[in-house]
Structure formats: C-alpha cells, structure tokens
Amino acid sequence: MEERTKTYFRTGLGLKKDVLPVLEQEYHSQAVEQLKERGYRATAGGITIRLAEEFGYCYGVDRAVQYAYEAAHKFPDRRLFLVGEIIHNPHVNGRLQDMGITFMMPGEDGRFDFSDVTPEDVVIIPAFGVAINDFRALREIGCLLVDTTCGSVLNVWKRVDGYARGGHTAIIHGKFYHEETKATASQVKLHPNGTYLIVRDIDEARLVCDYILHGGDGGEFLERFGHSCSEGFDPDRDLSKVGVANQTTMLASETAAIAEEFRKVMVERYGEAELDDHYRHSDTLCSATQDRQNAVNSMMESPPDVMIVIGGYNSSNTAHLAHICAQHTKTYHIEDSTCIDPAAGTISHKAVGGQEICTDSDWLAAGSIEVGITAGASTPNNKIGDTIERVLASRGIELDTLFADQA
Ligand code: SF4
Known part of the structure; x- marks a missing residue:
C-alpha cells in the first residue's frame, strides 16, 4: 500500500527507457x-586475459543505480540526497555526485x-537499505x-524479523x-524484546558457542561483543534460542561453517529433540554473491599467474573474492583501473x-602470462574494460590486438 503513495517509490519512477541509454553509454564496455x-579468454603479445564467468554488477546494484538516475531525471528542480553511498564504487x-546528488x-556515532x-x-535509500x-x-x-533496497536484503530482513518474533536472538554473520548489517540488525526492533x-x-x-555450552563471565563477553549486539543484551538470557542469518555478501563457506557450529x-x-526450538537457520547469502564466488572458485581450479579483483576497498563481496583468489595465486585487489599505471609499470x-x-x-612478469580478472558486484563493466586495457598497455599492447589475434 505504502508504495502507492506519492512520497514513496520502491519500483522505479517510470523512466527506465529514458535512463537506460545513458547508463549504457556510461558503464558499457565493448572489450568485456x-x-x-x-x-571469457583472449591472448595478445603473450598475455592471456581470463575473465571470470560471473563478475561485476549484480541485479541489486543495477537496479539501485538505475533508480538513482531516474530520480535525478525526474526531479531536476528538487534537492536530492542519498543516505550513505548508493553502492561501494567510487x-x-x-x-551521482556530479549529477547533483548530495551524499x-x-x-562518528x-x-x-x-x-x-x-x-x-x-x-534515495541505497541498495543496502537503511536502519529502521x-x-x-x-x-x-x-x-x-x-x-x-535490494530484494535479497529484504529477504534477510524477513528472516531476522521472523527470528525476533519467535523469541530467537538473530546471530548475524x-x-x-x-x-x-546495521540495517538488518535493526529489524529486531520491530519486536519489543528483539x-x-x-x-x-x-x-x-x-567464542559465542563456547559461552552457550560452558557459560562464562557475562561482563567479559560484553567487553568483546558490546559493540555488535542489541542494547541490553544479556548473554545468559539471550543465547538460549538463536537464529542464524548473514550479510548477503559474506564468504559462503564461512557462513555455512558458522551455522553448523551453532547447530552442533x-x-x-x-x-x-529440542533443536527446532533453540536453533534456526536460513542461508541468506544472495545468489549474485554466490555466483561470483563460484565463478572464481572454478577459475582457481586452474589458477592464472596473476589475478586482479576490481572493486571498492570498502566492498565486502569484493574483499571475499580477493580472499578466495589469494589462496591460489598472486592476487591484486584494485579499487579502480587507474590503480594500474602502465607508464610507471606499477x-x-x-x-x-x-x-x-x-x-x-x-x-607483470615477462614472457607468457595469464592474467585473471573479476570484479565485485558494484563494479561497472567500463571499469573492467579499462583495467584490461591498462594491463595490456603495461606491456605496450593495444587493446584491439587482443581480439584481432583471435579472429
Ligand atoms: S550483492 Fe546481492 S544483496 Fe547486495 S545488492 Fe547485489 S544482489 Fe543485492
């Protein structure tokens, strides 16, 4: 109902056709x-570029950026604000700031x-959502x-809301x-004792599981977790029933291990026999995060010599992609294509x-070399294309050669 009021838009502003060509022009990459x-692979001058099969913009980011552009087009005469950053991509x-949107x-608090x-x-409320x-x-x-707010984030909120309603403490990875995570945690406030x-x-x-099993010093527990739990949290009272959820962009394997730890x-x-009453779990990792992690895991079955992961330094999903790759090969997490300086060779x-x-x-070692590339969910394709161009330029190779060789 609320969505239909004049002051609340959640499904776009009806200007998709107007902004799509603009978005295409600003963020498209022919090279990609x-x-x-x-x-997903091409070679020129001894450099083989391998692109992960899932990378870059996810459905939630795509939609958030589109809505922000629609808002700027629809309300050119009104002041536009954004709560925080639209996504983690500088x-x-x-x-968006160039278009007059104030962040x-x-x-400090x-x-x-x-x-x-x-x-x-x-x-404008960003794809991460905002606290209640x-x-x-x-x-x-x-x-x-x-x-x-992304639909996958709303899905986590629904789970956390359900946990709080049933008297379970939401354990959020x-x-x-x-x-x-702040927005997700705030959902428990929908219930007086959440x-x-x-x-x-x-x-x-x-550490939390150990407390559940053996008890301990509540004061010490709060010294460790006081900054990351609800106000008035009492570990002796609030850990008898738990429901596990996660930020949508965490490392899938770790989230699964954490849920299993609490279950056990x-x-x-x-x-x-009492498990159902004391433990709940929903895997709320979003499919876009999962797909990007799966794609690099599969690429690492035969790892490239060097891996470049592109995405904001404060982007959680990008950091996890870099973490996966670094277990297998030399990995560089760069914020932007400009982090590669072909002239300086750095x-x-x-x-x-x-x-x-x-x-x-x-x-970039001399001789034949494979360079793998992936990007976090907030990275537009033009930045991936620019990165490929700069990798090649570091060896004095023109981008066009990459595709001419393969024709
Ligand atoms: S990473 Fe997942 S949850 Fe976050 S905006 Fe993208 S699709 Fe939505």
Missing part, C-alpha cells in the same frame, strides 16, 4: 562483451543527521523517498560497521586480508 563472446558514487554520511532534509526534498530508525525518521519528515548479535567470523562464532552446540546443549592495491594500500612494480 567481446571477451564474453570469445569464451566511480559510480562520483557520477549524507553518518557521524554512526547516526545520520537528517535535520537539513525538508518535505520538498528527494531522498532512519527509515522512520525520513518518513516522518515527509520527503519523497526512492527506496532501492557480518561486519558490524557495514551499512547492510535481540541480535553480530559475529564477524568463525573465531567469533566459536545447540544439539549438545539442549539435545537433538599496480597499487589493497593487501588481501589487510587495510594497507601497497604499490608494486614489476608485477
């Missing part, structure tokens, strides 16, 4: 299309300040909302500071598993 046509975010970023927003303004309090605050202001606890990885999950511990603590990248930005020279 040609590589796909040639079986190039796309920059384009509202959270303060993690809260958004909407005091400048008026009922005449248009506010922020959503309510915006509805109260009465501004026009363009909600691009995710990053407590990530926009999507509780959540965010675990970052299997090690944190094991609940069986041990309460017995198999590549600047974020250390896999770390925060450090490093610059390597001599990264």
Whole structure:
C-alpha cells in the first residue's frame, strides 16, 4: 500500500527507457562483451586475459543505480540526497555526485543527521537499505523517498524479523560497521524484546558457542561483543534460542561453517529433540554473491599467474573474492583501473586480508602470462574494460590486438 503513495517509490519512477541509454553509454564496455563472446579468454603479445564467468554488477546494484538516475531525471528542480553511498564504487558514487546528488554520511556515532532534509526534498535509500530508525525518521519528515533496497536484503530482513518474533536472538554473520548489517540488525526492533548479535567470523562464532555450552563471565563477553549486539543484551538470557542469518555478501563457506557450529552446540546443549526450538537457520547469502564466488572458485581450479579483483576497498563481496583468489595465486585487489599505471609499470592495491594500500612494480612478469580478472558486484563493466586495457598497455599492447589475434 505504502508504495502507492506519492512520497514513496520502491519500483522505479517510470523512466527506465529514458535512463537506460545513458547508463549504457556510461558503464558499457565493448572489450568485456567481446571477451564474453570469445569464451571469457583472449591472448595478445603473450598475455592471456581470463575473465571470470560471473563478475561485476549484480541485479541489486543495477537496479539501485538505475533508480538513482531516474530520480535525478525526474526531479531536476528538487534537492536530492542519498543516505550513505548508493553502492561501494567510487566511480559510480562520483557520477551521482556530479549529477547533483548530495551524499549524507553518518557521524562518528554512526547516526545520520537528517535535520537539513525538508518535505520538498528527494531522498534515495541505497541498495543496502537503511536502519529502521532512519527509515522512520525520513518518513516522518515527509520527503519523497526512492527506496532501492535490494530484494535479497529484504529477504534477510524477513528472516531476522521472523527470528525476533519467535523469541530467537538473530546471530548475524557480518561486519558490524557495514551499512547492510546495521540495517538488518535493526529489524529486531520491530519486536519489543528483539535481540541480535553480530559475529564477524568463525573465531567469533566459536567464542559465542563456547559461552552457550560452558557459560562464562557475562561482563567479559560484553567487553568483546558490546559493540555488535542489541542494547541490553544479556548473554545468559539471550543465547538460549538463536537464529542464524548473514550479510548477503559474506564468504559462503564461512557462513555455512558458522551455522553448523551453532547447530552442533545447540544439539549438545539442549539435545537433538529440542533443536527446532533453540536453533534456526536460513542461508541468506544472495545468489549474485554466490555466483561470483563460484565463478572464481572454478577459475582457481586452474589458477592464472596473476589475478586482479576490481572493486571498492570498502566492498565486502569484493574483499571475499580477493580472499578466495589469494589462496591460489598472486592476487591484486584494485579499487579502480587507474590503480594500474602502465607508464610507471606499477599496480597499487589493497593487501588481501589487510587495510594497507601497497604499490608494486614489476608485477607483470615477462614472457607468457595469464592474467585473471573479476570484479565485485558494484563494479561497472567500463571499469573492467579499462583495467584490461591498462594491463595490456603495461606491456605496450593495444587493446584491439587482443581480439584481432583471435579472429
Ligand atoms: S550483492 Fe546481492 S544483496 Fe547486495 S545488492 Fe547485489 S544482489 Fe543485492
């Protein structure tokens, strides 16, 4: 019902036909299309470029960017705001800022300040969604909302809502500071006694499981998890019934291991017969994340000499792709094609598993070499095409040669 009101749009603004040519022009890559046509592989001057079979923009990002462009076209005379970033891609975010959209970023306390927003303004909600309090605050202001929250994120919210309704603490495998995880965790607030606890990885999950099984010092527990659980969380009260969900972009294998860890511990603590009452699980990894992880896993069965993973340094799904590849081959996580400087012969990248930005020279060994390429769900094809072009240029090879050789 709400979607039909004049101040809330969730399914586009009816301008798809107008903005698609613009999006095509800004984000399309002929090189990427040609590589796909040639079986995701082409060789020139000793360099074989291999493209993962699933990469780049996912359905949720595609839709969010389209709606943001539609909003800018439909309301040229109104102030447009975005809650945070539309997606984790500096190039796309920059384009939206060029179009006059103001990004509202959270303060140090993690809260958004909407005091400048008026009922005449248009506010875009990103693909990650926003926390329930922020959503309510915006509805109260009465501004026009363009909600691009991805359907896969809404699916996680539904699960978490169900857990909270049934008296289960939502155990969320995710990053407590990530926009999507914050929004997901906030869904428990739909229920007066709803509780959540965010675990970052299997090690944190094991600490929680150990507490469930053996108990411990509640104060110490909260010292460790106080920043990633609901207000008033009591580990002695709130861990007897749990439901496991995950941020949509986590590492699939780790999410499965975490769910299994909780299942086992609940069986041990309460017995198999009582399991249904104490444990619930829904795999809420989105299919786009899963497909991209599967594609690199399959590429790593015969790993290229070097792997380039393109995507924002704050992009969760990109970091996980880089993590998978780094187990098998030398991997560079680059934020943008411009991280490769053909003239200087360098590549600047974020250390896999770390925060450090490093610059390597001599990264492209002489002789025959295979360079694998994939990209996180927020990376448009033009940035992938530019990357291919810069890899080749690092050896003085023209992009056209890549396809001429194969003709
Ligand atoms: S990564 Fe998945 S959940 Fe996130 S926007 Fe894309 S499709 Fe939606």
